[in-house]
Amino acid sequence: MKILMLTWEYPPRIIGGIARVVHDLSHRLIKDGHEVTVITYKEGNLPEYENDKGVEVYRVENYIIHPNSFIDWVLQLNFNMVAKATQIMNEKGKFDVIHAHDWLVATSAKTLKQSFEIPLVATIHATESGRNSGIHDETQRYINDTEWLLTYESTEVIVNSNFMKNHIQGLFGLPFDKINVIPNGINLTNFNGIERDYDFRRQYAMDNEKMILYVGRLVYEKGIQHLISAMPKIINGYNDVKLVIAGKGGMLDELKAQAESIGISNKIYFTGYLNSKQVQKIYKCADIAVFPSTYEPFGIVALEGMLAGVPTVVSDVGGLNEIVDHGVNGMKTYAGNPNSIADSILTLLYDKQLCTKITKAAKQKVKEEFNWAKIAQDTHYIYERAICKTVAEKQKEQIAQENARKTERTNNTETEITNLLSFKKKHAYA
Numbered sequence: 121m122k123i124l125m126l127t128w129e130y131p132p133r134i135i136g137g138i139a140r141v142v143h144d145l146s147h148r149l150i151k152d153g154h155e156v157t158v159i160t161y162k163e164g165n166l167p168e169y170e171n172d173k174g175v176e177v178y179r180v181e182n183y184i185i186h187p188n189s190f191i192d193w194v195l196q197l198n199f200n201m202v203a204k205a206t207q208i209m210n211e212k213g214k215f216d217v218i219h220a221h222d223w224l225v226a227t228s229a230k231t232l233k234q235s236f237e238i239p240l241v242a243t244i245h246a247t248e249s250g251r252n253s254g255i256h257d258e259t260q261r262y263i264n265d266t267e268w269l270l271t272y273e274s275t276e277v278i279v280n281s282n283f284m285k286n287h288i289q290g291l292f293g294l295p296f297d298k299i300n301v302i303p304n305g306i307n308l309t310n311f312n313g314i315e316r317d318y319d320f321r322r323q324y325a326m327d328n329e330k331m332i333l334y335v336g337r338l339v340y341e342k343g344i345q346h347l348i349s350a351m352p353k354i355i356n357g358y359n360d361v362k363l364v365i366a367g368k369g370g371m372l373d374e375l376k377a378q379a380e381s382i383g384i385s386n387k388i389y390f391t392g393y394l395n396s397k398q399v400q401k402i403y404k405c406a407d408i409a410v411f412p413s414t415y416e417p418f419g420i421v422a423l424e425g426m427l428a429g430v431p432t433v434v435s436d437v438g439g440l441n442e443i444v445d446h447g448v449n450g451m452k453t454y455a456g457n458p459n460s461i462a463d464s465i466l467t468l469l470y471d472k473q474l475c476t477k478i479t480k481a482a483k484q485k486v487k488e489e490f491n492w493a494k495i496a497q498d499t500h501y502i503y504e505r506a507i508c509k510t511v512a513e514k515q516k517e518q519i520a521q522e523n524a525r526k527t528e529r530t531n532n533t534e535t536e537i538t539n540l541l542s543f544k545k546k547h548a549y550a
Contacts, residue, residue: 338369
């Protein structure tokens with residue numbers, strides 16, 4: 121199968137979780153014998169074309185006309201994606217299916233689908249309404265409407281959790297059987313050969329301190345503000361702890377000010393951006409990983425913590441709520457509740473036996489349910505369904521057109537017969 125992936129991020133350009141999902145899914149599909157072409161944004165000095173271990177990656181520039189806004193920037197990117205996809209198809213033939221990732225590529229996906237009659241599958245990784253707890257301004261409304269358009273134009277829609285299935289079904293009014301739940305996955309070899317590096321760890325915490333780790337973007341919906349608010353209770357119950365917050369985002373200054381205002385700056389370390397190797401190492405240095413999101417469609421960071429063998433604490437929202445079973449393979453907290461976060465963390469700090477039990481169960485669950493081999497097979501099945509539906513719709517349309525032509529011919533014949541009889545009758549009287 122020849123597959124076209126449309127995405128605004130692809131490694132080494134990583135903005136959120138989409139880049140890793142597209143990368144890992146594409147490489148697994150290649151192993152299964154398919155041809156995968158990715159069209160994405162060209163950032164900085166990245167090459168315009170790259171053969172990434174079998175995945176053909178084309179990057180398009182977006183600089184010729186300076187956009188007035190982010191929306192204009194996205195539309196400009198989509199125009200360039202359409203041009204590049206058309207060029208590729210002119211040279212190498214048509215794709216069997218288009219797989220679009222989120223609203224940022226909706227315009228190009230819709231245009232290519234309609235122009236070349238290619239089945240379209242879309243993955244909705246998150247929604248604007250979910251990120252912002254509703255729609256509050258015209259930019260958000262535009263993004264929300266574009267998300268709806270992408271789901272409407274798609275033959276099949278993929279989401280990564282049952283939470284997201286219910287969410288977008290209610291939000292966009294989609295037929296329930298059009299929405300397919302396929303979880304994100306993780307490369308099971310991510311932490312192979314990586315052990316705890318004490319010299320690396322000492323950059324962030326002292327040897328006697330238990331490291332509580334958060335990894336991710338520093339944005340409101342990730343709930344880091346609630347984790348910081350939980351720290352006084354944690355420190356009161358277990359003094360030798362250090363909260364390490366790894367990542368970058370718009371809330372950095374606000375979070376630092378929050379820590380300062382409650383007098384615990386010395387107990388929190390902001391690492392800034394870490395590359396993939398550093399992230400792997402810091403997971404291995406952690407004693408507990410915490411992901412206190414207030415909105416999380418899936419939560420691939422939880423899989424990373426679980427696979428790394430770190431006792432993992434998550435909030436009871438979205439995909440996180442489906443990944444973790446409380447006290448079995450991790451710990452849950454009430455979303456947005458610092459007291460609940462502190463209780464789950466303190467339970468793990470004082471119960472080594474529980475930590476051992478849940479980390480073992482967590483690794484097993486990740487290996488069984490979130491491996492890319494299974495996810496790629498499930499995704500391929502959705503591609504096949506989309507193709508079959510598109511063929512069936514085309515055949516239906518052809519039959520309808522043929523029936524319309526037959527009806528027209530019949531009507532024309534009846535008209536001719538009526539005219540002929542009328543002519544004979546007139547001349548017979550004459």
